[in-house]
Amino acid sequence: MGTVINILGFAGSLRKGSYNRALLRAALDLTPREARLEIFDLEGIPPFSQDLESQMPERVREFKNKIKAADAVLFVTPEHNYSIPGVLKNAIDWASRPHGDNSFEGKPAAIMSASTGMLGGARAQYHLRQVCVYLNMFPVNKPEVFVSFAGQKFDEQGTLADEKTREFVKGLLEALVSWTKRLMTETVQK
Numbered sequence: 001m002g003t004v005i006n007i008l009g010f011a012g013s014l015r016k017g018s019y020n021r022a023l024l025r026a027a028l029d030l031t032p033r034e035a036r037l038e039i040f041d042l043e044g045i046p047p048f049s050q051d052l053e054s055q056m057p058e059r060v061r062e063f064k065n066k067i068k069a070a071d072a073v074l075f076v077t078p079e080h081n082y083s084i085p086g087v088l089k090n091a092i093d094w095a096s097r098p099h100g101d102n103s104f105e106g107k108p109a110a111i112m113s114a115s116t117g118m119l120g121g122a123r124a125q126y127h128l129r130q131v132c133v134y135l136n137m138f139p140v141n142k143p144e145v146f147v148s149f150a151g152q153k154f155d156e157q158g159t160l161a162d163e164k165t166r167e168f169v170k171g172l173l174e175a176l177v178s179w180t181k182r183l184m185t186e187t188v189q190k
């Protein structure tokens, strides 16, 4: 058996009925066999304050350790006012700190989004890609998964019912796993 690729996924919404959280849950079933997806809930991450960096809150420490232990990261983001929600940005800001201890450093990533609107969170994704530049992360470019009109894609239990969307999510996870393996090989060869 080959190496298992460990992916840490988190969604930028705290809403109980969140479409993005539901999309992330759907990914559990659509992850390739050679990978394992663990979900981290951003609930409990306090607002960022640089004053607390020297004594990181316990939940932030836990988050940072999970990211560091993962081979790859899966971001699932809503779009708020054409950008990523404060909840997600806040968590990213914590995990990128303190200076010199960016937990995301060099990690491969995949991004997907769900929105009730027509563009499926595309604008938020491109803002997140910009953030990834500073974090020195390597997001896969394709496929891009934008779940538009999210209210029509999930059933009442929050299960991703739309078959086409399930195929897109599966394709993104496959791309993330092969991209991660490629980056791992290049790191070993260096």
Ligand SMILES: Cc1cc2nc3c(=O)[nH]c(=O)nc-3n(C[C@H](O)[C@H](O)[C@H](O)COP(=O)(O)O)c2cc1C
Pocket (backbone or CB within 6 Å): 013, 014, 015, 017, 018, 019, 020, 021, 078, 079, 080, 081, 082, 083, 114, 115, 116, 117, 118, 119, 120, 121, 150
């Ligand atoms: C503060 C706020 C701003 C929003 N801005 C946008 C937006 O810019 N673009 C968009 O497509 N949807 C926007 N929406 C609608 C969200 O796509 C919708 O609420 C979605 O369900 C949020 O994701 P969630 O279900 O995972 O919580 C906004 C919603 C909120 C609460």
